Amino acid sequence: MGWLIIATLVTGVSIAVIGLLGEPQTASKNRPFPSNEIDEALVRATPMATILPTPAPAEPYAGPSQAFRSRGGIVIARCEAGLVILRAWSPAPNFHIKSVDRGPGRRGRIEFESDRSEVNVEVLCSPSGLPVHKVTD
Incomplete structure (x- = not known):
């Protein structure tokens, strides 16, 4: 007792x-982003969207979040005062996160890894203040 x-x-x-x-x-x-927030961001984003140049804002601001899909997973990023911040990420099935550089900085980077391959996603801020990405398999 x-x-x-x-x-x-x-x-x-x-x-x-x-x-x-x-x-x-x-x-x-390095927690995965909740699936409902990923779904909301994906509804607002177009996969692999082309960002057309627009005039730069007069003042730095926190722009809208963009969701980017890759074979390795999903990344949600935003630009603030010209610096990129990776807000969330979620690996695709059979992938896990190898490393993350979430920012804020000139670039954000995440490496998704599976038993068979590696996918690198790099995100930068465009002159218009929106995040753009590059995927390397």
Whole structure:
């Protein structure tokens, strides 16, 4: 009976400490994006869309997110003040994330990998402030 009380106290204290330390101790910064948000972004995006040049904005701003599909997975990116930020990604079936450089920076990059192949997606900000991508298989 005494061990049950001790186990309950240890569990309670552990949960309280984790709660005080916050999410960075228990969360993965490379988490896949929720599927409902990916679906919403894909509805707004056209696969492999051609971005036509438009005049640059007078001030830097946070532009709309764009979703890009590749054989390795989906990447959602946005440009802010001329810097690209990879907001989310989700590997295709049989692929996993090998590495991610999410930005903000001049470019964002993600490597999807499977047992048989590797797919690299690089995202840059166009002069119009929209993200554009290049896929290398």
